Amino acid sequence: MPATRILPSPAPFRKRRGVAQVLVPVLPSEVVIATQPVTRHSPPATPESQATASHELLSYYDALFRARGPQHWWPGRTRFEVIVGAILTQNTSWTNVERAIVNLRRERLLTPAAMEKVPTARLAKLIRSSGYFRQKARKLKAFVAFLRQNYQGSLNKLFATSTEQLREQLLAVHGIGPETADSILLYAGQHKVFVVDAYTRRILERHNLTHPKATYEEIRALFEQNLPADPLLYNEYHALIVHTGKHHCRTHQPDCANCPLSSFLPAPVAQTLLSVSPQPTREPSSRLATRHAPRATSESPNTSHQS
Ligand code: SF4
DSSP: OOOEEOOOTTSOOSOOSSOHHHHSOEETTOSOOOOSOOGGGOSSOOHHHHHHHHHHHHHHHHHHHHHHOOOOOOOOSSHHHHHHHHHHTTTSOHHHHHHHHHHHHHTTOOSHHHHHHSOHHHHHHHTGGGSSHHHHHHHHHHHHHHHHHHHTTOHHHHHHSOHHHHHHHHHTSTTOOHHHHHHIIIIITOOSOOOOOHHHHHHHHHTTSSOTTOOHHHHHHHHHTTSOOOHHHHHHHHHHHHHHHHHTOOSSSOOGGGOTTGGGSOHHHHHHHHHHSOOOOOSOHHHHHHHHSSSOOTTSSOOOOOO
8 A cells, every 4th residue: 555644733734845755754544635626727637636736725824824834723722712702703702602601601601501591582692792603602602402302412422523524414404504614613622624714715825725616615626626535634734814804914904915815826816916015024033923923812713714
């Protein structure tokens, strides 16, 4: 059986371009490797195009990790708190979610059993800061009911389910869409699922790595089929993408000049985007990394996701 490559995630890769083979030690049969090329290169897949896709995505990761360091996602004291956060962060900032979680913790409602017992109206009041609070209270209730009915309220049993089956079940729960389901699977359950959000899409589009009509599943497949199947890598990569989206890849006036991914911009795109970008900062990149890297902050998870 031919050797496959494994990444020392979530550590940064040691080189950037041209030497993907050097970045990763070769170990026998440990990791799934790419089966599809990036969309830009379109099918049919060849070993060369797959290697290119993997190398490109890993190079992006490397650049982000070197510049920003570990993001320490997902902030949450327990798996259930991570799940609650994943639902509450839909369409709002993480700061607003944090206030709601503080309320729930104070009222000792951050367990599935307690959350199922509390009246929906009271739950809604406690999570008011997260916006759409009545809807979100119903979503939280729907999740804990699902957990009890299918897994006797046990998160261990829930996450022992196969990724495919559990993802399908989660998507059938009221208020849980692909991004929330994948956030729960990855960040609470350490399942090998890549989370896609609006920032991911925007960055890929601006770098010509996907097209505007690409579906959520196509973008998820782009990462999962071209990266080692490693939840730690997926965890860090998504978090770094969100950081980049918030700090650099804004809808208007993207800050390409200071972005760790600027060297990957295709030339014609770079010409356009750099012309609207603020001037580069003079701060050395090592200081930037120190300043931005260390901890999950109040701006952490939210990713502008819908559900
Ligand atoms: S280089 Fe520019 S387009 Fe690319 S991710 Fe950074 S801000 Fe966005």
